[in-house]
Structures are given as structure tokens and as C-alpha cells.
Amino acid sequence: MRARLVAAVVAALIIGGCTSPTAAGSPQINDVTVFAAASLTDAFNKAGDEFAKTNGRVRFIFNFGSSSTLATQITNGAPADVFASADEANMQKIVDAKLTDGAPALFAGNRLAIAVAAGNPKQVASLADLARPGLVVVLAAPTVPAGRYALDSLAKAGVKVTPASQELDVRSVLNKVALGEADAGIVYVTDVLSAGARVGNVAIPEQQQVVARYPIAIVTGAKGRQLARTFVDYLIGADGQRLLAGFGFSRP
Amino acid sequence: MRAERPPLPVTILAVLAIAFFVLPIAGLVYRAPWATALDELTRPEALTALRLSLVVSLAATALAVLFGVPLAWVYARVPFPGKNVARALTTLPMILPPIVGGVALLFAFGRTGLIGQFLDAGLGLRIAFTTTGAILAAAFVATPFLVLTVEAGLRSMDRRYEEAARTLGASRWLVFRRVTLPLIAPALFAGAVLSWARGLGEFGATITFAGNLPGTTQTLPLAVLIALETRPEVAVMLSLLLLAVSLVILIALRDRYLRFS
Amino acid sequence: MLQADVALRLGSLALEVQLDAAPGEIVAVLGPNAAGKTTLLRALAGLVPLERGTVTLDGVAFDDVARGIRLPPERRPIGVVFQDYLLFPHLTALENVAFGLRARGMGAREARIRAGSWLDRLGVGETAETKPRALSGGQAQRVALARALAIDPRLLLLDEPLAALDASARGEVRRDLKRHLASFAGIRILITHDPLEAVALADRLVILERGRVVQTGSPAEVTRRPRSRYVADLVGVNLLRGTATGGHVELPGGASLQSADRVDGEVFAVIHPRAVALHRARPEGSPRNVWRGRASALDFQGDRVRVGVEGEMPIVAEVTPAAVRELDLAEGGEVWVSVKATEITVYPA
Numbered sequence: 001m002r003a004r005l006v007a008a009v010v011a012a013l014i015i016g017g018c019t020s021p022t023a024a025g026s027p028q029i030n031d032v033t034v035f036a037a038a039s040l041t042d043a044f045n046k047a048g049d050e051f052a053k054t055n056g057r058v059r060f061i062f063n064f065g066s067s068s069t070l071a072t073q074i075t076n077g078a079p080a081d082v083f084a085s086a087d088e089a090n091m092q093k094i095v096d097a098k099l100t101d102g103a104p105a106l107f108a109g110n111r112l113a114i115a116v117a118a119g120n121p122k123q124v125a126s127l128a129d130l131a132r133p134g135l136v137v138v139l140a141a142p143t144v145p146a147g148r149y150a151l152d153s154l155a156k157a158g159v160k161v162t163p164a165s166q167e168l169d170v171r172s173v174l175n176k177v178a179l180g181e182a183d184a185g186i187v188y189v190t191d192v193l194s195a196g197a198r199v200g201n202v203a204i205p206e207q208q209q210v211v212a213r214y215p216i217a218i219v220t221g222a223k224g225r226q227l228a229r230t231f232v233d234y235l236i237g238a239d240g241q242r243l244l245a246g247f248g249f250s251r252p
Numbered sequence: 253m254r255a256e257r258p259p260l261p262v263t264i265l266a267v268l269a270i271a272f273f274v275l276p277i278a279g280l281v282y283r284a285p286w287a288t289a290l291d292e293l294t295r296p297e298a299l300t301a302l303r304l305s306l307v308v309s310l311a312a313t314a315l316a317v318l319f320g321v322p323l324a325w326v327y328a329r330v331p332f333p334g335k336n337v338a339r340a341l342t343t344l345p346m347i348l349p350p351i352v353g354g355v356a357l358l359f360a361f362g363r364t365g366l367i368g369q370f371l372d373a374g375l376g377l378r379i380a381f382t383t384t385g386a387i388l389a390a391a392f393v394a395t396p397f398l399v400l401t402v403e404a405g406l407r408s409m410d411r412r413y414e415e416a417a418r419t420l421g422a423s424r425w426l427v428f429r430r431v432t433l434p435l436i437a438p439a440l441f442a443g444a445v446l447s448w449a450r451g452l453g454e455f456g457a458t459i460t461f462a463g464n465l466p467g468t469t470q471t472l473p474l475a476v477l478i479a480l481e482t483r484p485e486v487a488v489m490l491s492l493l494l495l496a497v498s499l500v501i502l503i504a505l506r507d508r509y510l511r512f513s
Numbered sequence: 514m515l516q517a518d519v520a521l522r523l524g525s526l527a528l529e530v531q532l533d534a535a536p537g538e539i540v541a542v543l544g545p546n547a548a549g550k551t552t553l554l555r556a557l558a559g560l561v562p563l564e565r566g567t568v569t570l571d572g573v574a575f576d577d578v579a580r581g582i583r584l585p586p587e588r589r590p591i592g593v594v595f596q597d598y599l600l601f602p603h604l605t606a607l608e609n610v611a612f613g614l615r616a617r618g619m620g621a622r623e624a625r626i627r628a629g630s631w632l633d634r635l636g637v638g639e640t641a642e643t644k645p646r647a648l649s650g651g652q653a654q655r656v657a658l659a660r661a662l663a664i665d666p667r668l669l670l671l672d673e674p675l676a677a678l679d680a681s682a683r684g685e686v687r688r689d690l691k692r693h694l695a696s697f698a699g700i701r702i703l704i705t706h707d708p709l710e711a712v713a714l715a716d717r718l719v720i721l722e723r724g725r726v727v728q729t730g731s732p733a734e735v736t737r738r739p740r741s742r743y744v745a746d747l748v749g750v751n752l753l754r755g756t757a758t759g760g761h762v763e764l765p766g767g768a769s770l771q772s773a774d775r776v777d778g779e780v781f782a783v784i785h786p787r788a789v790a791l792h793r794a795r796p797e798g799s800p801r802n803v804w805r806g807r808a809s810a811l812d813f814q815g816d817r818v819r820v821g822v823e824g825e826m827p828i829v830a831e832v833t834p835a836a837v838r839e840l841d842l843a844e845g846g847e848v849w850v851s852v853k854a855t856e857i858t859v860y861p862a
Contacts, residue, residue, distance in 0.1 A: 068481035136363075136381065141464065143481040164381035165463025166470075168477065176463075180364035181380055415560050416599040418586040420613035421664060430612070434603040 030224045032231060033061045033079055035070040037086035037145065037214070038169045039110060039188045043247040044084070050243060051234055058227055066144040066169040074099060074219060081222035082232060084214060086110070087145035091215040101225070104217035106252035107236050108244050111209050112146075112153050113189040114202035115177045122183045124202050127157040130184055138173050138182040139163040146170035149210045150186035157208040174199065188212065190248040213252060280492055285485040292489045300467050301475035302493065308383065308471055309451035312390035313398075316447040320398035321440070325428075327399070328406035346396040353392055354460025361388070362461070385462035386469045390451035397450055398443035405439025406432070449501050453494070515668060515700050519556050519576075520565040528552055528724040534700045541715030542704040545743055549724040550704040551596075554670050557702070558593055559586040570668055570700075587616070589668070592661030596673040598653045600645035606632060606656045607641040613664035631659040635693065650678045651686050658693060669694075671703035675710055687713055708747040712736070720744055738860050740781060751789075751828050753782040757859060768825045771801040772857040779862040786819060786831035788856035792849040793840050800851040804828075808848050811837065822850055 036044050041064045048060035063070065063080070067090040074080050075097045083100075084107070085091040091104050116124050122135060130137050139161070140147035147166065154161055164182065167173045173185040178198045192201040216235065222228045234240045241251065258266075285292065292298060326332075327339055345353055361368040361379045371377040379385045413435060417427045433440070455473040462469040464478070472494050479487035515534040522528070528549040534540045542550050555561040557568060559575060562583060568575040575584045592613075600609050610628035615621065632638045635655040640648055648656065654674065661669060674690060675683050691714055694701055705711050711718055712732040720728040720741060728740040739745040745752030755764040757780040760772045772782065790796070796803060806824030818837050820830045828850060842848060 066481065072480055072484065136378075138381075138463070141478055141481075143478055163465065165465050166478075167464065168459065179358065179362070181358065181362045410599075412595065412597075412599050413601060415586070416593070416595060417601075417612070417616070419558050419560070419589075419591055419593040420616055420660070421587050422612070422616040423587055426616055431601060434601075437603075 030056075030058050030227050031061055032058060032081050032224050032227050033063070034082045034084065034231075035063045035065075035074060035078070035080040036082075036084040037067045037070070038064050038171045039086055039146065039190055040064065040084055040108075040214070041171065042194045043190070043244055043249065046247075047235060047240060047243055050239070051231055055227070055230060055234075058224075058231075064171075066140075066146075068143050068145070069169075079223075080219045081224060081228040082216065083219055084216040085145070086212055086214055087148070088213055088215055090145065091217060094217065094219070099220050101218040101220045101222065104215040105232070105236060106213050107216045107232075107240070108214040109250040109252050110188045110190055110212040110214065110248075111250065112149055112186055112204050112212075113192045114184055114204060115174055115187045115192050115195070116184045116200040116202055117177065117180060118197060118200050120200040120202065124184050126202070127154060127159050127204060127208055130154075130161045130186075131159050136164050136181070136183045137161055138165045138167055138176050138185045140170045140173050140186075141166035141168060144169055145212065146173070146186070146188065149212055153186065153204060153208055153210045156210070188248075193248040211250075214249075277495065280488055280495065283485075284488045284492055288485070289489055292486050293493060295486075297466060297475065298486070298490060298493075301470055301472045301490070304383070304386075304467065304470065305452055305472040305494075308386045308390050309394075309448050309454075311387045312394050312451035312454075313444055313448040315387065315391040316395040316398045316451075317440075317444055320395045320443070320447075321402055324399045324402035324406060328403045342399060343396050345393045346400075350393060350454065350456030351460055354389060354457035357385075357389060357392060357457060357461040361385075380461055381463040381465070381469065383462075383468055386458050386471060389457040389461045390454045393454055393457055394447040394451040397446040398440075401439050401443030401446065402436060405436035405443075409435045445501055445504065449498060452497065452501075515557075515568075515570050515702075517557060517568045518566040519553065519563050519568060521552070521556060521561065521563050523549075523552050523561065526552060526724050528556070530721065530724070530726055532702075532719060532726070534702055536698060536700050538716040539694055539701045539703070539714060540717050540719060541711040542702065542719045542721050543708060543711040544706065544721035546706060547723075548721045550706070550721055551672060553721065554593075554672050554702070554704050557668070558591055558670055559584060559589050590666050591668045591670060592664055592666035594654075594657045594661045594669075594671045594674055596676055598645075598657035598677065600648075600653060600656060600660070602645055605642050605644055606637065606648065606652075609645070609656060610660045610663050613660060617664060628659070628663055631663045632656065635659045636689070649682075651682045654678065654686055655689070658690070662693075662697065667699045669697060669699055669701045671701070673705050673707075674703060675707070676705070690714065738781065738858075739783065740862070745783070749786065751784040751786060753784070754862060755780060755782060760854065760859075762859060764826075766825070768804065770826075770852070770857060771854045772859045773855045774857070774859040776859050776861060780859050781862050783858045783860075784828065784852055784856060786829045788852055789828055789830035790851045791820065791822075791830050791832055791836065791840060791842070792851065795849050796851050799853070801854045802852045802857070804850045806848055806850050808842050808844055808846050811842065811844060820848075822848060824850075826850060828852075 034044065044062060052058050067085040067087060070083065071085065071090040071093045074083060074094055083094060094100055095104065114124060116122065139150050142148055142151060167176065170187050170191060174187050174191045174195055176182040177185045178195055192199060216232055218225065218228050218232060323342065327335065358365060358380060360366045363369065363372050363378065363380065368379065379388060413431050414427050417431045453473060458469065458471060459474060464470050464474050472490060476487050476490045479490060517532045520529045526547065526549050530553055542553060544550050552561060556563060563576050563578050565578050567577045574582050575589055576582065601612065604612065607625060607628050610631055611624040614624040614627055629641060632641055635658060637652050637655045640652050640656060645653060675687055678686055687710065694714065703714060715732065718730060718732055718735045719726055720735065722741060722743055728735055728744065735744060736748045739748055739750065739752055742752060753764055755762045757776050757778060760775055761769060762772060762780060762782055763769050770782065804824060804826040806822040806826065808820055809823040810821035812819040813834065817831055818834055820832060820842065822828050822830060830850065
């Protein structure tokens with residue numbers, strides 16, 4: 001008798017957990033899972049909050065990481081609704097795997113900057129200075145968009161740098177500089193802005209710059225397809241663009 | 253003699269458990285690009301990562317033995333106040349998430365770290381981002397295994413043999429060298445192998461403290477993660493390589509254990 | 514010459530022993546379990562520190578607590594044969610015997626030769642390349658002895674040397690051990706709980722009970738005149754203690770006995786069970802010592818029976834089974850006891 005009661009309770013819990021409540025008048029909470037490049041961390045967190053204010057009950061589940069890792073996860077079946085990449089090559093992987101719902105759209109741009117310790121004690125002034133012997137420089141790994149952009153930029157400047165480490169994503173580069181473990185690292189301007197007073201910023205002249213293009217797309221099989229669409233439209237729209245600009249992103 | 257038949261629920265659970273461990277390995281074998289396997293494994297990056305992994309793990313094991321055996325001896329033989337606290341602290345790396353260990357090492361030995369700043373300013377010695385750093389990171393997580401095993405061995409050995417040796421005229425160092433060490437050899441070997449295995453697979457502390465640079469600090473696990481981003485088939489091959497090495501270690505360990513038990 | 518005056522405490526044992534031993538004699542320390550025998554041996558070996566006292570060998574101080582001297586075991590010219598032999602399991606018999614020699618600086622080759630000759634001398638030369646776990650009890654004992662003798666010690670200590678052997682091997686090994694001990698020139702001290710072993714091997718017995726020496730002397734002296742219940746029980750005699758005037762001995766509890774020995778003062782009185790006669794009724798005749806009692810225990814041992822008698826004069830009698838039948842003896846039954854005065858040995862306590 002007791003065992004049957006327990007079984008009934010367990011069954012009810014399992015069933016209850018698998019379906020969402022549909023009683024009339026009860027609030028409906030929608031989840032949107034967004035896989036986004038690490039450099040979008042602060043901006044997307046804010047965007048999620050802003051979006052939720054005007055679009056009812058929506059809960060964002062963000063997964064920030066290097067675009068290449070995220071792309072691999074999605075092609076292996078990770079449950080993303082939206083994918084925002086830091087470069088077009090990684091987005092292409094998803095497109096090639098026929099996992100996009102509609103064509104990707106460019107929604108933001110970014111440029112590179114040199115992050116240094118606050119106050120720039122080692123007097124780094126340009127990309128050429130990064131080749132200075134004795135200077136501890138970290139870059140993102142070449143398989144990560146930020147890493148490839150950095151190598152492109154250095155190639156444009158004709159500078160050969162031997163980094164002390166190839167970090168797994170651009171945020172790790174920023175952290176190593178902020179912690180004082182590295183003297184300099186090449187990151188996005190948005191990263192330097194988000195770090196505030198913890199790091200110093202050395203600008204890269206336009207002729208050595210690389211423009212990062214950020215595409216965004218809906219992933220097929222997205223559960224909250226409608227809501228995901230609305231979020232993407234928001235980001236591409238005026239309000240979203242204004243928000244992104246506030247974090248240092250440029251127009252795509 | 254006929255073995256006892258296990259109860260059905262036990263059998264089912266055991267089979268599920270085995271499946272749980274076998275299936276991921278089967279997955280790796282299934283996805284492996286066997287046609288190009290040899291090419292992938294003999295690429296310079298793969299060989300460099302393998303060589304580095306072996307160097308780092310073996311050096312870390314050597315450090316573990318050098319510092320771990322005296323520590324185990326002190327724990328097993330010398331009463332001192334606060335021993336329990338000391339032992340808990342030195343066992344911590346076993347339980348700590350490796351990334352946390354890496355962060356801790358960074359804050360201690362990094363350029364701006366507790367000790368590191370003096371090393372850097374005074375001796376120009378930099379540990380982070382070097383192979384030495386990778387070795388230290390591996391030693392940090394691996395040594396507790398050795399200490400635990402050797403301490404257990406020392407506690408369980410018959411100390412009267414040491415007394416007998418002393419009455420025969422052996423100095424304390426000779427007693428340790430020719431009586432104690434041979435008697436705890438199985439425990440020491442098992443501890444060293446466990447340390448080596450742990451050091452070989454170390455990832456979180458290494459990437460955080462030592463960084464990731466091919467040829468200097470990019471050990472095999474790091475190479476796998478990097479490869480996963482752009483060339484998954486290479487990642488699979490490297491993973492299988494690590495797997496094969498681990499299997500060999502485990503089989504060698506099992507033999508030794510059985511022979512002395 | 515060994516001169517030891519040790520005092521130490523270990524757990525619930527308080528050891529206080531004065532012990533001298535000269536090179537010419539084999540000394541056996543005999544006593545019941547927990548008497549402190551092993552602790553005494555370990556103290557002489559330097560494995561246990563003294564609280565008070567001194568240990569000197571040939572004038573060299575091993576221990577001198579007052580002056581803060583304590584020589585570690587490895588610096589004492591001693592050889593120890595342990596109860597479980599403690600042969601190093603990872604070394605062969607030869608390597609075991611050579612261990613002490615190498616530890617004291619001898620070269621490997623010479624040590625092996627010397628060790629080999631010792632194994633031969635003790636009759637276990639063929640075990641040289643054998644590991645200890647493959648040795649029989651007797652072989653292991655000899656290898657252990659060889660290991661202790663090879664380093665040419667001045668003091669040889671043996672801890673229950675025959676205890677680990679089974680009964681069948683014991684006799685032969687004991688005879689061999691006596692031979693080897695006889696040919697050893699230094700001081701020999703062995704500890705044992707087996708009186709047979711002690712009497713067979715030793716020239717002098719030291720009886721240790723509860724951490725203290727209660728008696729010392731040759732085996733004959735000790736067994737003829739036991740000074741403690743332990744020895745009396747070992748020898749199998751009745752031992753009584755009392756106050757004598759002339760031949761009359763007053764025992765605590767009121768009973769008294771008459772002996773032919775004329776001694777005064779505090780005395781021990783020994784009565785062999787065989788000298789105790791049992792009767793169904795009060796006996797007539799010459800015995801001066803007659804008491805009434807109650808048979809409390811009958812112990813049939815082959816062709817004789819040990820009868821324990823309680824009463825004013827607790828005593829053990831040894832009679833034949835036939836006598837038991839004739840007397841209709843049963844546990845709890847009344848019986849009269851008599852002993853001739855000439856059968857009671859009395860000596861000063």
C-alpha cells in the first residue's frame with residue numbers, strides 16, 4: 001500500500017516535470033538558449049535583461065565560449081536556439097551542417113585592441129612593441145576567432161610575436177593581463193572596455209586593424225522559435241544596435 | 253568449486269555500470285578516422301604534445317616521489333601537533349577542482365603571486381607559462397596520491413624488521429634504504445603509477461597556471477581540446493592515444509598489486 | 514661482564530630489575546606472560562628507553578640515565594635472535610646473515626663468504642639462496658642465530674628462541690642450540706616462559722614476575738627451593754610460607770606444621786604432592802601433620818591422580834587411581850590429609 005503511494009507520487013513528479021503547466025490563466029515561462037562568442041558576454045547579458053522587460057516572461061540561458069567550441073557543440077547536437085559567432089567561418093560550419101533556420105545575418109562588428117596592465121608600465125605603444133624580447137604576451141589560440149584575427153593583424157603590421165601562451169578564449173587573454181601574469185594581449189575593443197580600470201588600452205591603427213564580423217542565426221529545431229526570432233530582430237533593430245554600441249561594438 | 257550466482261538486480265546494475273564505461277570508449281573507436289590514423293598521430297604537433305606529456309608527467313612523478321616519500325614517512329612515524337591539519341591540507345589537491353588548483357598556483361607562484369613576485373623581482377625566475385610550470389601543476393595534483401599510498405604502506409608494515417636491522421648495526425638511513433623501502437616497494441610503485449597517471453591527464457591546473465603553448469606547455473589533453481575546435485578527427489585520435497597509454501598503466505598496476513598481495 | 518640496573522614503565526608494567534651476567538654462564542630469564550621479560554630484553558638491546566638506571570657492558574655504558582647517556586641499538590655490540598626470527602623477507606638466508614656484516618662496513622664479497630661459513634657452521638648451508646618464507650621453522654631459527662652470531666657480538670640476546678617451533682622440532686633444535694650457545698664466548702641471555710627450555714639451556718635462572726626479580730640461582734637451586742608460587746607450580750610442588758621456631762611452622766590462617774628441619778624466622782615450606790597421604794578417617798600412627806579437608810578437584814593424569822584438598826591446610830596430593838577408588842574419593846567429599854615431618858623441606862625466606 002505504502003509502496004504504491006510512493007510510486008504514484010514519483011510518477012506524478014516525473015510527468016509534471018516533463019510537461020509545462022497549461023492551466024488557463026497560468027503564467028508561461030519560455031526559455032531561449034543562446035550560444036554566443038565570449039566577447040559578447042556583457043552585451044548579451046544586458047540585452048537579455050532589456051528584452052525580458054518588454055517581451056513578457058522569457059528566460060535566457062546563455063552559453064558563452066569560443067565560437068569554435070560552440071560551433072562544434074552545436075554540430076554535435078547541443079540544444080541551442082540561437083548562435084552568435086565572432087566570425088563567419090564558424091557560422092559557416094553550422095550552415096554547412098544544415099542546422100540554420102533561415103540565413104544568418106551580420107549584427108555586429110568588432111575591432112582589436114592591445115590590452116596592457118593598468119597604467120601601461122611596460123610602455124607598450126604599438127603592435128611592433130609586442131615583439132620586444134622579455135615582454136610576456138598572450139594571444140588567443142589560432143583556432144579561436146580572436147586568435148586568428150590577432151595573427152591577421154600582426155601580419156598586416158609585419159610583426160612576428162612568440163606568445164607565452166595560446167589561451168582557449170579571448171576572455172582568458174584579458175584575465176591573464178588583468179591578473180598581471182601577462183604584460184600584453186590582443187583582445188577586442190569591447191573586452192578592454194568591459195575591463196574598465198583593470199587594464200590599459202593601446203589602440204591599433206586602422207591600417208593594421210582587422211574587422212571582426214559577427215553573424216547570428218536561429219538554429220533548427222529551436223523550441224521557442226518565435227521568441228528566438230523576436231530576439232534576433234531586436235538585436236538587429238535600432239534598440240539592440242544602440243545597446244551593442246554602448247559596449248563598444250560597431251555596426252556590422 | 254562452483255561460484256555463487258549473483259542476484260538478478262546486482263547483475264543488471266553491474267552490466268549497466270560496465271556499459272556506462274565501455275560506451276564512451278566505443279564511441280571514440282567508432283568515430284576514429286582509422287584510414288588516416290597513422291598520418292594524424294605522426295604529425296609533429298601530435299608527437300610534440302605526446303613527448304611533452306610524457307616529460308611533464310614523468311618529471312612530476314619524480315617530484316612526487318622526492319617530496320612525497322619523506323612527507324609520508326613523517327605522517328606515518330612522527331607525532332607532531334597539528335598533524336591532522338597538515339595532512340588535510342596536503343590531501344586537498346586531490347579533491348579540489350583542478351582549475352581551482354591552477355588559480356591557487358597562479359596566485360602563489362605567478363608573477364604577481366605571493367612567492368612568485370619575489371622570484372620574479374629577485375631572480376628573474378618565471379614559472380608560469382613554462383614547462384616548469386606545467387610540471388609543477390601536474391606535481392601539485394599528483395603528489396597526494398603518492399603520499400596517501402606510501403603512508404598506508406608504512407603504517408601497515410611490520411616495524412619490528414626495522415628494529416631487527418638496528419640491532420644488527422644498521423644506521424637509520426641504512427635501515428630505511430635496505431629494509432623499509434624494499435618492504436613498502438609495492439605501495440611505492442602503486443603510488444608512483446597513480447601519480448603518473450594523474451599527471452598525464454592533468455588539464456585544468458595546467459591551462460590556468462602554465463598556459464597553452466605547443467612545445468612548451470601544450471600537453472596531450474590540451475592538444476585534444478584545441479583539435480576539437482577545428483579538426484575533431486585529430487582530437488579523437490589523440491584521445492585514443494591517451495586512452496591506450498592509460499590502459500597500459502592500469503594493466504601494469506594490477507599485475508604488480510596482485511603479485512605482492 | 515654485563516651489569517644492568519634498569520627501571521622503566523611500559524603501559525601497566527613497572528619493571529625494576531638488577532641483572533648481572535658474566536661471559537662464562539648462560540642466563541635464562543624465566544617468568545609468566547606479562548612479567549616484563551621481553552621488555553627487559555628490549556631495554557638491554559636499546560630499543561626501549563630507561564626511566565632510571567644504568568646498563569654497562571665491559572665497562573662501557575650503554576645506558577646511564579643520570580648522565581644522559583643512551584647508546585642506540587646500532588652502536589651496541591649485541592646480537593639479537595627474535596621470537597619470530599624477523600628474517601628480512603626480501604633477502605635470501607645468506608643475504609640476511611650478511612646484512613649485519615655489511616651494515617658494519619664489511620665489503621660485499623667478504624660478507625658473503627663469512628655469512629656462508631656461518632650458515633655451514635649451523636648446519637643450514639644449503640639454505641643460502643632460499644628466501645625466509647620457504648624455510649622450515651628449525652632452519653629459520655638457525656639462520657636467525659647465524660645472523661646474530663655473524664657480527665661477533667659481545668652480548669647475545671635470545672627472545673623465546675624455541676617458542677615458534679612445533680613440539681616435534683623443539684627437542685632437536687634445543688639440543689643444537691645448547692651446543693651453539695656453549696661454543697659462543699660472549700655473554701648469553703635468553704628469555705623464556707618455558708621452564709623446560711630454561712632448565713635445559715641455562716646455567717643460571719632469573720625468575721621475573723610482574724616486573725621484578727623474585728629469585729635467582731642455578732636450575733637445581735631454584736627448583737629445589739622455590740621462592741614463589743610460579744616456580745612452585747612449574748616444579749609441581751606445594752609451597753607454603755610461614756614463621757618457624759625450631760621445627761614448628763606457624764602458617765597464616767592458623768594452621769601449623771611440624772618439620773624435621775630446624776630453622777627459625779620467616780620460612781618457605783615445600784611439600785611434594787607424592788609425600789601427601791590421604792585417609793578416609795583420622796589416621797593413627799607417626800605422622801605429626803594431620804589435617805581434615807575436603808577434596809575440591811580431581812585431576813586424572815595417566816597413572817596418577819592429583820587431588821586438590823581445601824580446608825585449614827590447602828594442599829595438593831598425588832595418589833594412584835586405585836587409591837581414589839578405595840577411598841571412595843569424589844569432589845566435595847571429606848578426606849583426611851597427613852604428611853611426615855621428614856617430608857617437609859623448610860628453608861629461610
